[in-house]
Amino acid sequence: MIYIENNSTDPFFNFALEYYLITEKQLPEDQVFIFWRTEPTLMIGKYQNTIEEINEDFAKQNGIKVVRRITGGGTIYTDMGGWQFSFITKGLAETIDFNKYIGPVIEGLKKLDVPAEFNSRNDLVIHGKKFSGNAQCMLNGYTLHHGSLLFNTDFEQMVKCLTVDDYKIISKGIKSVKERVTNISEHLKNPIDTNTFRKLMVESIMQGSRAEYKLTAADLERINAIAREKFASWEWNYGKSPKFNITRTGRFDGGKMEFKLDVNNGKISDCTIYGDFFGTMDIKVLSEALIGTTYNKESIKKAITAVDIKQGFYQINVDELADIIC
Amino acid sequence: MKKNVQMPKLGEQMETGVLAAWNKEAGEVVKKGEVLFEIETEKVVSEVESMESGVLEEVFFEAGDEIKVDEIIAVINCD
Structure with a gap:
């Protein structure tokens, strides 16, 4: 096993590094290990x-x-209070095996007197509370296993960016997350900081080996290109979304309005509008303007601006209408 | 000769898998070793390669379908 020190906290770069090692670099070693973290990030599952x-x-x-x-x-939330680990292993596993990769992580935590265990849902827990999520893919003849470790993550931010904007739901959510999820730092007998934790975990997982591959300027150039072209792109992050239906309802002075939208690969593919709104405009003009538009506020605003909504809607402006739709 | 493509069993516990995406379309020529489709089981995305060369003659499922292990997903005509 060989270690790659990666101090980038840019999630696009970090995912591009994994991808580059699997699809382009293909180091001769059987296994590569990386221990990294990110600025506040939401990581979505592939599908x-x-x-x-x-x-x-x-x-x-x-x-x-x-x-x-x-x-x-x-989906998981990660920030500078947590760590991610990646094992990139040559060859496709005959059967899916999480223990092989999680075992060394549990060992490392046991050395810190943290009673970590593996549960039946492929999660790592301390006293029944989750502190790590794990996932894999088999790609280009390689098995990638990566997982998260909550060390000192901000749970309040985690809940806020994963739930709808409603004060009551958010406060309930924070309470419920604190009952189910935990930070490793809360279970340490001798407190250590986030960086010391990393050092001790890497030493334990590498079993004292100092085998290390240092990324070259040429590597960095390719990784940055992949980060930019693939992982930071709208197409990858939003455009690949499966088809879904959404219903949005809004009330305004002029009445009530409901939008039923089909969104396919991030774009509105069908739109029906219902409501008791007041106006002289043919509502089809608006739905036709929305079809084909990317499902985000900016694009929707642009599409609506092209339609003269004053004729169709009483006392509602473009911003308010866009807020209802998206 | 026609060969069936079945849902592989990737883990002891696996009973079904979700066909996450097709990399080939019906009617397309496929070569042995090319990725036919991707499946997702509990937290794992796997590429499934074609075991045969030929034409992807029929596909019985689309992306998003949950399929039982061993169920026939597609037929490849190897002639």
Whole structure:
């Protein structure tokens, strides 16, 4: 096993590094190990529907990055208070095996006197509370296993960017998350900081070996290109979303309005509008303007601006209408 | 000769898998070793390669379908 020191906290770069090692670099060693972390980020499972998983407004306002993984599973929130680990192993596993990769992580935690266990849902728990999620993919003849470790993560932010904007739901959510999820740092007998934790975990997992591959300038150039072209792109993060239906309802002075939208690969593919709104405009003009539009506020605003909504809707402006739709 | 493509069993516990995406379309030529489709089981995305070369003659499922292990997903005509 060989270690790659990766101090980037950019999730796009970090996922691009894994991808580069699997699809282009293909180091001669059987296994590569990386231990890394990110700025506040929402990581979406490969086949999840990004728009349905996250509170996009909150994420945008707070500069939280959104990135789709190449592995399965659900959405997680990561920040500088947590760590991610990746094992990239040559060869495709005959059968799916999580223990092989999680075993060394549990060992490392036991050395710190943390009573970590593996449960039946492929999660790592301490006293029944989850602190790690794990996922895999088999790609290009390689098995990638990566997982998260909550060390000192901000659970309040985690809940806020994963739930709808409602004060009551958020406060309930925070309570419920604190009952189910835990930070490793809460279980340490001798407190250590986030960086010391990393050092001790890497030493334990590498079993004292100092075998290390240092990324070259040429490597970095390719990784940055993959980060930019693939992992930071709208097409990858939103465009790949499976087809879904959404219903949005809004009330305004002029009446009530409901939008039924089909969204396919991030774009509105069908739109029907219902309501008791007041106006002289043929409502079809609006639905036709929306079909083909990317399902985000900016694009929707642009599409609506092209339609003279004053004729159709009494006392409602473009911003308000866009807020209802998206 | 026609060969069936079945849902592989990737783990002891696996009973079904979700066909996450097709990499080939019906009617397309496929080569042995090319990725036919991707499946997702509990937290794992796997590429499934074609065991045969030929034409992907019929596909019985689309992306998003949950399929039982061993069920026939597609037929490849190897002639």
